Amino acid sequence: MKIIDFLSDLLFRHQKKLELIAIFLLCMTISFRFTNFKTVWLWNDRIYIAVILVFIIISIALIWIKIEKVRTAGLIAHIKSQTSANGSNTENPIEELSSKQKQVFDLIAAGKSNKEIMDALYIELSTLKTHINKIYKILGIRSRKQAQKFKI
Numbered sequence: 236m237k238i239i240d241f242l243s244d245l246l247f248r249h250q251k252k253l254e255l256i257a258i259f260l261l262c263m264t265i266s267f268r269f270t271n272f273k274t275v276w277l278w279n280d281r282i283y284i285a286v287i288l289v290f291i292i293i294s295i296a297l298i299w300i301k302i303e304k305v306r307t308a309g310l311i312a313h314i315k316s317q318t319s320a321n322g323s324n325t326e327n328p329i330e331e332l333s334s335k336q337k338q339v340f341d342l343i344a345a346g347k348s349n350k351e352i353m354d355a356l357y358i359e360l361s362t363l364k365t366h367i368n369k370i371y372k373i374l375g376i377r378s379r380k381q382a383q384k385f386k387i
Contacts, residue, residue, distance in 0.1 A: 250302055257295040264288045329385075331373050339366040340374075343382045 246253060264285050266277040278285035332340060335356070342352045353363055376382055 246298060247302055253295055257292055260288050260292050328374050336366050336370050340370050343379055
């Protein structure tokens with residue numbers, strides 16, 4: 236198992252070189268020879284060499300795909316760990332609210348109506364509803380009663 240890990244590490248570090256090798260082999264596979272105004276495929280007499288080159292190119296492509304899958308899985312795991320680490324840092328979800336959302340939340344918790352909140356903060360109804368929806372989503376609540384209980 237250590238040999239496989241070593242090889243995968245080696246291929247991972249030299250992935251760009253692997254790409255260049257595949258391109259070079261592809262060019263070799265479709266090489267032509269020009270003599271006396273005649274164009275002849277280089278592997279016309281030795282087709283088995285062209286077939287071997289094609290199999291090598293396919294193998295390199297499969298290795299490339301495997302490396303990308305491993306790299307993507309690593310990035311996904313890293314992002315998930317960062318997200319869970321960041322999520323656990325905030326014990327109080329109220330801290331995640333913006334300043335305007337905190338003002339709206341405080342007024343909701345105080346039992347103010349939408350009209351009173353709009354007058355106090357000089358905002359339109361659509362803006363207020365947007366703030367309320369975001370507050371509910373961040374705090375995981377569904378009503379003003381829950382917001383009042385959340386504050387306590």
